Amino acid sequence: MFVGAIALLGSLLAGCQSSVLVENAKKAPVTLSTTAPMVAPPRAVAHAEQMLAETPLEDPAGHAAALAKLDELPPDTTDPAKLSEFYYQRGVTARQLGLTPRAIRDLGQALAYARLARAPVYRILAELASAHHVGGSVARAVQFYRERIEAVPPSDRGWLFRLYHGLLLGSSVWVT
Numbered sequence: 001m002f003v004g005a006i007a008l009l010g011s012l013l014a015g016c017q018s019s020v021l022v023e024n025a026k027k028a029p030v031t032l033s034t035t036a037p038m039v040a041p042p043r044a045v046a047h048a049e050q051m052l053a054e055t056p057l058e059d060p061a062g063h064a065a066a067l068a069k070l071d072e073l074p075p076d077t078t079d080p081a082k083l084s085e086f087y088y089q090r091g092v093t094a095r096q097l098g099l100t101p102r103a104i105r106d107l108g109q110a111l112a113y114a115r116l117a118r119a120p121v122y123r124i125l126a127e128l129a130s131a132h133h134v135g136g137s138v139a140r141a142v143q144f145y146r147e148r149i150e151a152v153p154p155s156d157r158g159w160l161f162r163l164y165h166g167l168l169l170g171s172s173v174w175v176t
Contacts (some may be wrong), residue, residue: 069093070102084113088124095127100135107131122151 091106107128125148133141
């Protein structure tokens with residue numbers, strides 16, 4: 001085993017000394033042979049909502065209902081459990097529509113209200129982790145993945161398999 005480790009170390013060191021090969025590769029001519037003309041990428045859309053409005057839909061009525069759900073006002077209550085549920089549902093809808101910043105904002109509010117109500121937060125944390133993952137904030141996503149694992153109550157330990165799977169594989173598809 002020790003001999004194998006020395007051989008591996010020797011091959012790694014030999015790779016580090018190949019700067020001559022790298023310099024030669026930098027000097028090599030590069031040619032692009034393509035039959036199709038190069039075209040500029042499409043312009044960026046200023047707002048995701050504009051892009052959604054311009055995209056043809058399989059279910060226009062369902063899409064319109066989802067967009068209407070995003071415009072709903074919070075219920076006229078001070079009950080943190082009801083407010084948490086409202087923001088959770090609205091955040092899930094925003095995430096499903098691809099409105100990640102909106103989803104993160106609503107799910108963050110749902111989490112705050114759930115904590116005030118001392119309600120279970122692991123499903124909210126799952127959605128929040130997924131939204132951060134999709135939004136490109138991997139460090140925040142991992143933080144929420146880990147936090148939700150700790151938050152799973154003993155009565156719902158079946159969720160742990162799904163949560164560990166997401167943490168290990170970085171999958172955010174299965175969280176809904």
